[in-house]
Amino acid sequence: DSGVTQTPKHLITATGQRVTLRCSPRSGDLSVYWYQQSLDQGLQFLIQYYNGEERAKGNILERFSAQQFPDLHSELNLSSLELGDSALYFCASSSTGHNTGELFFGEGSRLTVL
Protein backbone atom coordinates (compact mmCIF):
# COMPACT_ATOMS: atom_id res chain seq x y z
CA ASP A 1 0.00 0.00 0.00
CA SER A 2 1.64 3.22 -1.22
CA GLY A 3 -0.58 5.46 0.87
CA VAL A 4 -1.91 7.23 -2.23
CA THR A 5 -5.64 6.81 -2.79
CA GLN A 6 -7.35 7.24 -6.13
CA THR A 7 -11.05 7.15 -6.89
CA PRO A 8 -12.83 5.82 -8.77
CA LYS A 9 -10.91 2.68 -9.69
CA HIS A 10 -12.96 2.13 -12.81
CA LEU A 11 -15.07 4.49 -14.86
CA ILE A 12 -17.01 3.89 -18.05
CA THR A 13 -18.52 6.83 -19.87
CA ALA A 14 -19.49 8.04 -23.30
CA THR A 15 -17.79 10.36 -25.76
CA GLY A 16 -18.43 14.02 -25.10
CA GLN A 17 -18.90 13.52 -21.37
CA ARG A 18 -16.91 14.96 -18.49
CA VAL A 19 -15.37 13.06 -15.57
CA THR A 20 -13.44 13.94 -12.44
CA LEU A 21 -10.71 11.74 -10.99
CA ARG A 22 -9.69 12.22 -7.38
CA CYS A 23 -6.40 11.67 -5.59
CA SER A 24 -5.41 11.80 -1.94
CA PRO A 25 -1.63 11.90 -1.54
CA ARG A 26 0.39 10.20 1.17
CA SER A 27 0.15 11.91 4.49
CA GLY A 28 2.61 14.79 4.56
CA ASP A 29 3.41 14.79 0.83
CA LEU A 30 3.05 18.22 -0.70
CA SER A 31 3.56 17.31 -4.33
CA VAL A 32 1.03 15.56 -6.57
CA TYR A 33 1.62 14.35 -10.10
CA TRP A 34 -0.84 13.11 -12.70
CA TYR A 35 0.14 10.61 -15.38
CA GLN A 36 -1.67 8.92 -18.24
CA GLN A 37 -0.82 5.37 -19.29
CA SER A 38 -2.30 3.75 -22.38
CA LEU A 39 -2.35 -0.02 -22.76
CA ASP A 40 1.09 -1.51 -22.03
CA GLN A 41 2.72 1.85 -22.60
CA GLY A 42 4.97 4.02 -20.49
CA LEU A 43 3.82 6.94 -18.42
CA GLN A 44 2.91 10.28 -19.98
CA PHE A 45 3.35 13.13 -17.53
CA LEU A 46 0.34 15.44 -17.43
CA ILE A 47 0.78 17.94 -14.62
CA GLN A 48 2.35 18.50 -11.20
CA TYR A 49 1.18 20.50 -8.21
CA TYR A 50 3.18 21.49 -5.17
CA ASN A 51 1.42 22.73 -2.06
CA GLY A 52 -1.57 23.96 -4.03
CA GLU A 53 0.25 25.58 -6.91
CA GLU A 54 0.92 24.28 -10.39
CA ARG A 55 4.63 23.51 -10.71
CA ALA A 56 5.07 21.75 -14.03
CA LYS A 57 3.00 20.94 -17.05
CA GLY A 58 3.53 18.08 -19.45
CA ASN A 59 1.48 16.79 -22.34
CA ILE A 60 -1.86 17.80 -20.91
CA LEU A 61 -4.64 18.54 -23.37
CA GLU A 62 -6.62 21.76 -23.12
CA ARG A 63 -9.72 19.62 -22.46
CA PHE A 64 -8.06 18.43 -19.25
CA SER A 65 -7.55 20.48 -16.12
CA ALA A 66 -6.45 19.82 -12.59
CA GLN A 67 -6.15 21.46 -9.23
CA GLN A 68 -4.79 20.81 -5.77
CA PHE A 69 -6.89 21.86 -2.83
CA PRO A 70 -5.79 23.28 0.55
CA ASP A 71 -6.05 19.82 2.13
CA LEU A 72 -3.59 18.69 -0.61
CA HIS A 73 -5.94 16.32 -2.38
CA SER A 74 -6.08 16.78 -6.12
CA GLU A 75 -8.63 16.37 -8.87
CA LEU A 76 -8.11 15.80 -12.59
CA ASN A 77 -11.00 16.92 -14.77
CA LEU A 78 -11.38 15.42 -18.23
CA SER A 79 -13.99 16.99 -20.52
CA SER A 80 -15.33 16.49 -24.03
CA LEU A 81 -14.07 12.95 -23.78
CA GLU A 82 -12.87 11.12 -26.87
CA LEU A 83 -12.27 7.41 -27.47
CA GLY A 84 -8.54 8.04 -27.35
CA ASP A 85 -8.79 9.28 -23.78
CA SER A 86 -9.39 5.72 -22.61
CA ALA A 87 -6.42 4.92 -20.42
CA LEU A 88 -5.16 4.39 -16.90
CA TYR A 89 -4.70 7.65 -15.03
CA PHE A 90 -2.23 7.56 -12.17
CA CYS A 91 -1.69 9.97 -9.39
CA ALA A 92 1.63 10.00 -7.57
CA SER A 93 2.81 11.96 -4.59
CA SER A 94 6.20 12.98 -3.31
CA SER A 95 7.52 14.70 -0.24
CA THR A 96 9.59 17.02 -2.42
CA GLY A 97 8.83 18.79 -5.63
CA HIS A 98 12.17 17.87 -7.14
CA ASN A 99 12.92 15.18 -9.65
CA THR A 100 15.16 13.07 -7.46
CA GLY A 101 12.45 12.30 -4.99
CA GLU A 102 10.71 8.93 -4.89
CA LEU A 103 7.24 8.96 -6.37
CA PHE A 104 4.54 6.94 -4.65
CA PHE A 105 1.82 5.91 -7.05
CA GLY A 106 -1.81 5.12 -6.47
CA GLU A 107 -3.47 2.10 -8.05
CA GLY A 108 -4.84 4.22 -10.86
CA SER A 109 -8.24 5.05 -12.29
CA ARG A 110 -9.11 3.09 -15.41
CA LEU A 111 -11.19 5.23 -17.75
CA THR A 112 -13.07 3.66 -20.63
CA VAL A 113 -14.74 5.97 -23.13
CA LEU A 114 -17.33 4.29 -25.35
Add this chain to the structure above:
Amino acid sequence: TQLLEQSPQFLSIQEGENLTVYCNSSSVFSSLQWYRQEPGEGPVLLVTVVTGGEVKKLKRLTFQFGDARKDSSLHITAAQPGDTGLYLCAGGVRDSNYQLIWGAGTKLIIKP
Protein backbone atom coordinates in the same frame (compact mmCIF):
# COMPACT_ATOMS: atom_id res chain seq x y z
CA THR B 1 13.67 17.16 -26.47
CA GLN B 2 15.07 14.82 -23.87
CA LEU B 3 14.40 11.16 -24.47
CA LEU B 4 15.05 7.98 -22.56
CA GLU B 5 15.09 4.89 -24.73
CA GLN B 6 14.52 1.53 -23.14
CA SER B 7 15.43 -1.77 -24.70
CA PRO B 8 14.20 -4.31 -25.26
CA GLN B 9 10.56 -3.24 -25.34
CA PHE B 10 9.46 -6.80 -24.63
CA LEU B 11 11.26 -9.84 -23.22
CA SER B 12 9.91 -13.30 -22.50
CA ILE B 13 12.32 -15.81 -20.98
CA GLN B 14 12.32 -18.99 -18.92
CA GLU B 15 12.69 -19.05 -15.17
CA GLY B 16 16.33 -19.26 -14.15
CA GLU B 17 17.75 -17.30 -17.07
CA ASN B 18 19.60 -14.01 -16.75
CA LEU B 19 18.61 -10.80 -18.50
CA THR B 20 19.61 -7.17 -18.90
CA VAL B 21 17.39 -4.19 -19.61
CA TYR B 22 18.88 -0.94 -20.89
CA CYS B 23 17.96 2.69 -20.55
CA ASN B 24 19.84 5.09 -22.83
CA SER B 25 19.83 8.79 -23.58
CA SER B 26 21.92 11.51 -25.15
CA SER B 27 21.13 13.67 -22.13
CA VAL B 28 22.95 13.75 -18.82
CA PHE B 29 20.81 12.97 -15.81
CA SER B 30 21.33 14.07 -12.24
CA SER B 31 19.67 10.88 -11.08
CA LEU B 32 17.98 7.83 -12.49
CA GLN B 33 15.21 5.78 -11.01
CA TRP B 34 13.96 2.29 -11.84
CA TYR B 35 10.36 1.34 -11.16
CA ARG B 36 8.49 -1.96 -11.52
CA GLN B 37 4.81 -2.01 -12.34
CA GLU B 38 2.71 -5.14 -11.94
CA PRO B 39 -0.61 -5.56 -13.77
CA GLY B 40 -3.40 -3.51 -12.22
CA GLU B 41 -1.08 -1.58 -9.94
CA GLY B 42 0.93 1.61 -9.94
CA PRO B 43 4.70 1.64 -10.42
CA VAL B 44 6.84 1.00 -7.35
CA LEU B 45 10.33 2.42 -6.96
CA LEU B 46 13.13 -0.18 -6.99
CA VAL B 47 16.20 2.03 -6.81
CA THR B 48 17.61 5.51 -7.36
CA VAL B 49 21.16 5.99 -8.64
CA VAL B 50 22.81 9.39 -8.56
CA THR B 51 26.57 8.95 -9.09
CA GLY B 52 28.23 8.09 -12.41
CA GLY B 53 29.45 4.50 -12.31
CA GLU B 54 27.30 3.67 -9.30
CA VAL B 55 26.22 0.06 -8.86
CA LYS B 56 23.38 -0.93 -6.55
CA LYS B 57 22.15 -4.42 -5.77
CA LEU B 58 18.70 -5.45 -4.66
CA LYS B 59 18.78 -9.23 -4.11
CA ARG B 60 19.01 -10.70 -7.65
CA LEU B 61 18.71 -7.28 -9.32
CA THR B 62 21.81 -5.22 -10.14
CA PHE B 63 21.47 -1.61 -11.26
CA GLN B 64 24.25 0.40 -12.85
CA PHE B 65 24.46 4.08 -13.73
CA GLY B 66 26.78 4.87 -16.62
CA ASP B 67 29.99 6.80 -15.95
CA ALA B 68 28.69 9.75 -17.99
CA ARG B 69 25.25 9.53 -16.34
CA LYS B 70 23.54 9.12 -19.72
CA ASP B 71 22.59 5.49 -19.44
CA SER B 72 21.65 2.78 -16.98
CA SER B 73 21.14 -0.95 -16.93
CA LEU B 74 19.17 -3.41 -14.87
CA HIS B 75 20.48 -6.97 -14.70
CA ILE B 76 18.40 -9.78 -13.23
CA THR B 77 20.11 -13.02 -12.27
CA ALA B 78 18.16 -16.28 -12.23
CA ALA B 79 14.86 -14.64 -13.11
CA GLN B 80 11.74 -15.85 -11.31
CA PRO B 81 8.05 -15.60 -12.29
CA GLY B 82 7.65 -12.97 -9.56
CA ASP B 83 9.94 -10.68 -11.58
CA THR B 84 7.27 -10.42 -14.27
CA GLY B 85 6.16 -6.85 -14.84
CA LEU B 86 6.76 -3.59 -16.66
CA TYR B 87 10.13 -2.04 -15.82
CA LEU B 88 10.33 1.71 -16.21
CA CYS B 89 13.34 3.99 -15.96
CA ALA B 90 13.00 7.69 -15.20
CA GLY B 91 15.73 10.29 -15.35
CA GLY B 92 15.97 13.50 -13.41
CA VAL B 93 17.39 16.42 -15.38
CA ARG B 94 19.08 19.11 -13.33
CA ASP B 95 17.64 22.00 -15.28
CA SER B 96 14.26 20.45 -16.07
CA ASN B 97 10.98 21.78 -14.91
CA TYR B 98 11.02 19.54 -11.83
CA GLN B 99 9.72 16.57 -13.77
CA LEU B 100 11.22 13.19 -14.53
CA ILE B 101 11.84 12.00 -18.06
CA TRP B 102 10.31 8.53 -18.46
CA GLY B 103 11.29 5.65 -20.69
CA ALA B 104 8.55 3.72 -22.49
CA GLY B 105 9.17 0.61 -20.41
CA THR B 106 10.29 -2.98 -20.85
CA LYS B 107 7.60 -5.60 -20.48
CA LEU B 108 9.18 -8.66 -18.90
CA ILE B 109 7.54 -12.09 -18.71
CA ILE B 110 9.24 -14.91 -16.84
CA LYS B 111 7.78 -18.29 -17.70
CA PRO B 112 7.85 -21.04 -15.07
